[in-house]
Amino acid sequence: MWVMVLGDLVIFSGYFVVFMVYRTMNPDEFLAAQQHLDIDIGVLNTVVLLTSSWFIARGVLSARSGRPDQAVRFIYGAGSLGVLFIVLKGYEWYSKIAAGHTNAEMFFAFYYVLTGVHLLHVLIGLIVLGVLVRELRNPFRRRTSMVETGAVYWHMVDLLWVIIFGLLYVMR
Numbered sequence: 001m002w003v004m005v006l007g008d009l010v011i012f013s014g015y016f017v018v019f020m021v022y023r024t025m026n027p028d029e030f031l032a033a034q035q036h037l038d039i040d041i042g043v044l045n046t047v048v049l050l051t052s053s054w055f056i057a058r059g060v061l062s063a064r065s066g067r068p069d070q071a072v073r074f075i076y077g078a079g080s081l082g083v084l085f086i087v088l089k090g091y092e093w094y095s096k097i098a099a100g101h102t103n104a105e106m107f108f109a110f111y112y113v114l115t116g117v118h119l120l121h122v123l124i125g126l127i128v129l130g131v132l133v134r135e136l137r138n139p140f141r142r143r144t145s146m147v148e149t150g151a152v153y154w155h156m157v158d159l160l161w162v163i164i165f166g167l168l169y170v171m172r
Contacts, residue, residue: 001149005156008121012160015117019110019167026106031172033107036099041092042169045085046162052081053158056151059132063147068136071147075136078154079129082122085161089119114164121157128153 023030059074093115096108103109132150135141 001152005152008156008160012117012163015114016163016167019114022106022110029105030107033101033105033111034168034172036096036101037111037169038092038095039169041088042165045088046165048081048085048088049158049161052078052085053155055081056129056154060144060147060151063136063142063144068142072133072136075129075132075147079126082126082129085122086119089115111168114168118157118160118164121160125154125157 055074055078059071059078062068062071062074093112096111101108103112128150132147135143135146
């Protein structure tokens with residue numbers, strides 16, 4: 001998992017560098033386009049994912065303490081917040097596309113690629129969380145190391161969002 005996480009971080013770092021190069025070459029265009037993002041939704045998505053990280057961390061602690069039922073509840077909490085993130089991002093995409101902000105604009109091309117690839121990682125993370133629940137519900141498969149590994153992936157997804165949020169919504 002660590003190799004995959006490090007590989008993902010390297011790939012996303014490349015995306016971030018390319019974004020910054022284009023942003024430096026077209027500062028006025030990027031700044032004007034950024035004004036159309038709703039920072040409140042960005043902040044809400046950030047709080048949602050950071051809270052989901054807290055839930056998954058609590059799930060790991062519960063699994064380590066031999067409380068698999070409690071760990072499952074925490075993992076469900078993290079997963080529910082992951083689904084909420086997807087719903088909020090879907091709403092945001094819908095509102096941007098309805099307003100005419102498509103990938104024809106350079107900033108929004110980056111916006112859709114960065115948030116879309118991240119959204120794919122959230123979906124994969126939800127599958128990982130489902131596997132963790134399955135593991136914890138079977139008394140013969142309860143491996144704390146599996147829960148920790150899944151948590152590493154989920155935290156990576158959250159870390160990537162914090163960087164994306166900073167680049168797209170905050171940095172002006």
